[in-house]
Amino acid sequence: MYIGGLDIGTTGCKVSVYDDKGNFVCNSYREYKVSRKDGEHEFDAEMIYDAVLEVIGEASKQCEISAVGVTSFGESFVALDECDRALFPSMLYTDPRGEVECAALTAALGEKKLIDISGVKPNQMYSLPKLMWLKANYPEKYALVKRVLLMEDYIVYKLSGVAAIDYSLAARTMALDIRTRTWSEEIFNAAGVDSSLFSTPVAAGNVAGELKDELKAALGINHSMKIVNGSHDQVAATVGCGIFKPGEAMDGTGTVECIVPVFDSIPDNEILFDEGYSVVPFIHEGTYVCYALSFTGGAVLKWFRDNFAGNFEGKGNIYAELDGSVCDKPTGILVLPHFAGAANPYMDNGSKAAFVGLTLEHTASDLYKALMEGVTYEMKTNLEHLEAFGIHPEKIYATGGGATSKVWMQIKADILGRPISSLCAKEVGACGTCMLVGVGIGLYKDLDEAKSVFVKEKQTCLPNEDNMAVYAKYYNAYRNIYSAVRPIIEEVK
Numbered sequence: 001m002y003i004g005g006l007d008i009g010t011t012g013c014k015v016s017v018y019d020d021k022g023n024f025v026c027n028s029y030r031e032y033k034v035s036r037k038d039g040e041h042e043f044d045a046e047m048i049y050d051a052v053l054e055v056i057g058e059a060s061k062q063c064e065i066s067a068v069g070v071t072s073f074g075e076s077f078v079a080l081d082e083c084d085r086a087l088f089p090s091m092l093y094t095d096p097r098g099e100v101e102c103a104a105l106t107a108a109l110g111e112k113k114l115i116d117i118s119g120v121k122p123n124q125m126y127s128l129p130k131l132m133w134l135k136a137n138y139p140e141k142y143a144l145v146k147r148v149l150l151m152e153d154y155i156v157y158k159l160s161g162v163a164a165i166d167y168s169l170a171a172r173t174m175a176l177d178i179r180t181r182t183w184s185e186e187i188f189n190a191a192g193v194d195s196s197l198f199s200t201p202v203a204a205g206n207v208a209g210e211l212k213d214e215l216k217a218a219l220g221i222n223h224s225m226k227i228v229n230g231s232h233d234q235v236a237a238t239v240g241c242g243i244f245k246p247g248e249a250m251d252g253t254g255t256v257e258c259i260v261p262v263f264d265s266i267p268d269n270e271i272l273f274d275e276g277y278s279v280v281p282f283i284h285e286g287t288y289v290c291y292a293l294s295f296t297g298g299a300v301l302k303w304f305r306d307n308f309a310g311n312f313e314g315k316g317n318i319y320a321e322l323d324g325s326v327c328d329k330p331t332g333i334l335v336l337p338h339f340a341g342a343a344n345p346y347m348d349n350g351s352k353a354a355f356v357g358l359t360l361e362h363t364a365s366d367l368y369k370a371l372m373e374g375v376t377y378e379m380k381t382n383l384e385h386l387e388a389f390g391i392h393p394e395k396i397y398a399t400g401g402g403a404t405s406k407v408w409m410q411i412k413a414d415i416l417g418r419p420i421s422s423l424c425a426k427e428v429g430a431c432g433t434c435m436l437v438g439v440g441i442g443l444y445k446d447l448d449e450a451k452s453v454f455v456k457e458k459q460t461c462l463p464n465e466d467n468m469a470v471y472a473k474y475y476n477a478y479r480n481i482y483s484a485v486r487p488i489i490e491e492v493k
Contacts, residue, residue, distance in 0.1 A: 002063045003437045005430030006056070007233060008048060008072035008151045010034060010092060010255045011302070015055045016430035017065060020443055022453040024426050026062045028055040034092060041092040041340075045078035048151065049158050057219040064223050069205075069437035070159075071230030071429055072151035073255070074172035077127045079134065080147040084158075087141055091130050094295055094340040096349045098129035101136060101191075105129065108190040112270075117187060119171060119178040119266070119279035119288075123347055126174035132191055145197060152230060153199040160209035160227040163199035167281040168232040168289075170201045178266070178281050178288070204231040204239075204283060205440035228440050230433040232280065234258050234291060239283060240425060240432025241397040242455035244447060249393035251412070251420070252429070253402025256343075257297030257375050259382060261393045263288045272389050275345035283436075283447065290391065292382035293343035296353075298401045300337055300371045308364055323407045325365040330414075330470045333357045333366060335374025336481045345385045346482065350493065354485045356477075372408045373471075376415045377478045383416065397421050399428035406461070414467040415475065424456040431455075 001020045007013065012031040018024055030051035034043040059065060075093035078086050091097060106114060106122045114122050124130065127150065135142040149157055150172065153165035170176040170183075175191070177184040181201055188195040202208075211225040230236050238250040238260045249261040264287055266279055272290075282289045296303075305318055312321045334356040341349035355370070386392075396418055402408045403422040413420045425431035435450035437443075444450040 001443065002065045003434050003441075003443070004056070004059060004065045004068040005230065005236070005427065005433030005437065006052065006068050006070045006155070007236070007427060007430050007433065008052070008070065008155060009233070010043070010073050013048060013051050013055060014427065014430065015059045015068065016427040016434070017059050017063060018431065018434045018454070020438070026059055027426060028058040030054050039096060041095040042089040043076070043092065045086050045090045045151070045154060049155065052155055053215070053219065060219060060221050065225055067207075067226035067228055067437050067441050069228040069230040069433040069440070070152050070155045071233050071236040071433045072155070072169065074150065074169055074232050075125055075127055077131065077148050077150050078154050079131070079142075079145045080149065081144045082146045084147070087144055088134055088138070093125040094349075095130070096124065096341075098124035098133040101132035102129035105132065105187075105191050109187065114174070114187065115270075115273045117177050117184050118174050120174055121273045121276050121278075121347065122174065123276065124349070126172060128174045128187070128191055128193065131193060135192065148197040149199055152232075156208050156227055156229060157199070159211055159215065161212060162208040162227075164202045164206055164208045164229055165199040166204040166206065166229045166231045167201055168204065168235040171278070171280045172232060173198070176201065178279060181281055202229055204229060204235065205436040207440050226441060228437045230436055233429050234260050235280070235282065235289060236432040236436070237399045237429040238262070238289060238432065239435055239447065240428035240430070240455070241399065241423060242451040243397065244283065244287070247393065248395045248397065251379070251396050251398050251402075253297045253398070253400040253408070255297065255299045257294040257379055257402075259292040259379055259396070260289050261386065261391050263290060267389060269389050275385060276347035277344055277386070290386070291344075292379065292386060294337060294375055294378045294382075295340040295343045296337050297375055300339055300375065301368070303339065304368055304371055308367065311364065319405065322365065322368050323405055326369040326407055327366070330467060330474060331362070331366045331370045331373060332474065333362065333370035333373070334377070334474060334478050334481060335370050336485060337371065337374040337378055342482070344382050348486070350489065351482065351486060352489045354481060356481060369407070369411070372405075372411050373415065376412050377475055380415055380475060381479065395419065395421065397423060399423070403428070409461040410464070413461040413463045415471045417463050417468060419460050419462050421460040422458045424458045425454065
């Protein structure tokens with residue numbers, strides 16, 4: 001039997017197919033563009049749907065896929081009319097709109113109550129404030145809205161006709177009660193939004209339905225294909241690492257960088273939420289995960305590739321070529337990677353990126369490595385803050401594009417001072433989604449059995465003591481950059 005994990009990212013979507021023995025079979029990918037201009041960060045959800053159909057159709061030509069699970073990035077939503085047409089461009093989580101509406105909602109309910117219910121500190125990055133912004137600015141168009149779906153449940157709905165969203169992604173709206181795992185009518189009422197517009201919250205691994213007959217015909221599929229709810233992409237990657245209990249963490253480098261430790265209870269610490277760390281329902285009842293985010297992880301390397309890596313074009317895999325060009329030692333360049341604002345622990349959309357320490361001797365390769373170092377310094381800052389709340393993951397599993405780079409893996413081990421392990425799975429998030437699918441359709445009795453089939457460690461990078469000492473010195477300087485640069489940014493914005 002073949003099962004697929006469909007991962008919807010902000011810059012591309014991919015489906016990875018595995019057999020029931022956990023062997024990778026094939027992968028199909030489509031890239032698409034987002035628009036970032038004039039302070040608005042948007043994408044076309046229907047373009048993503050078209051790309052999804054392409055990857056499913058392409059993969060289905062190689063094997064008979066019995067079920068596909070859908071996992072996606074968070075916060076962004078699409079508002080549909082009665083004919084299931086998108087009424088507005090979809091806003092990325094980095095889009096600054098919704099700040100006024102978020103403040104109004106916070107004033108109406110109180111920040112503490114919003115945090116207690118939703119598990120997140122109020123911020124315009126979440127779905128609900130942005131939906132309130134659309135209602136306030138486009139009331140006539142908003143009146144036509146019949147459904148509001150995030151990317152996972154949008155694709156599930158378009159493929160199966162069933163509107164269901166898993167708990168972890170629903171929590172990224174700022175409107176889910178994380179204890180009851182149901183929509184909070186108290187929050188929706190305060191926001192002036194009808195909760196019935198949203199999909200039904202369900203557990204990850206829920207079998208939503210069958211692929212629609214008309215889509216089967218269009219894609220040339222003549223067998224049954226179940227459509228399954230996956231989860232928020234960070235949760236899927238955590239599952240794909242085989243992390244189900246406290247003590248370990250996933251470090252995912254996709255468009256964003258995110259470290260995800262697991263909890264067995266909701267932390268009772270207001271400072272945790274003040275710094276923007278969210279608490280999200282995890283796979284098992286009574287378990288939660290916490291996200292430590294940098295808005296730009298792999299996105300900064302893509303930015304570098306698209307704008308400054310011309311000398312490496314036509315030489316095969318540009319990232320591999322860039323990796324091969326860097327020196328073994330720390331660069332000494334400090335990069336504050338706030339290219340799309342700052343996430344934890346600052347939660348400051350107005351922050352900007354900064355480079356410190358450049359000289360005429362530095363090369364494009366040095367800048368490339370410095371970007372990786374900067375993102376990792378940012379995550380070390382997050383780990384230090386989480387440790388202050390009693391969260392100290394002893395082992396970290398690297399996933400996403402960053403896990404394929406031995407250079408970045410070693411940088412992380414040296415800066416974070418921990419062993420960093422990668423996994424054999426080509427796409428760990430998709431692998432985790434397949435694990436959820438397998439349990440959902442009854443192929444495996446539980447996730448522990450699925451783990452024994454799918455999760456295999458590939459390599460571990462140990463910290464280099466000499467580099468650790470140098471990086472520790474640079475990190476002490478890095479910790480001061482945000483507070484030093486932020487007032488300057490305020491003057492020139």
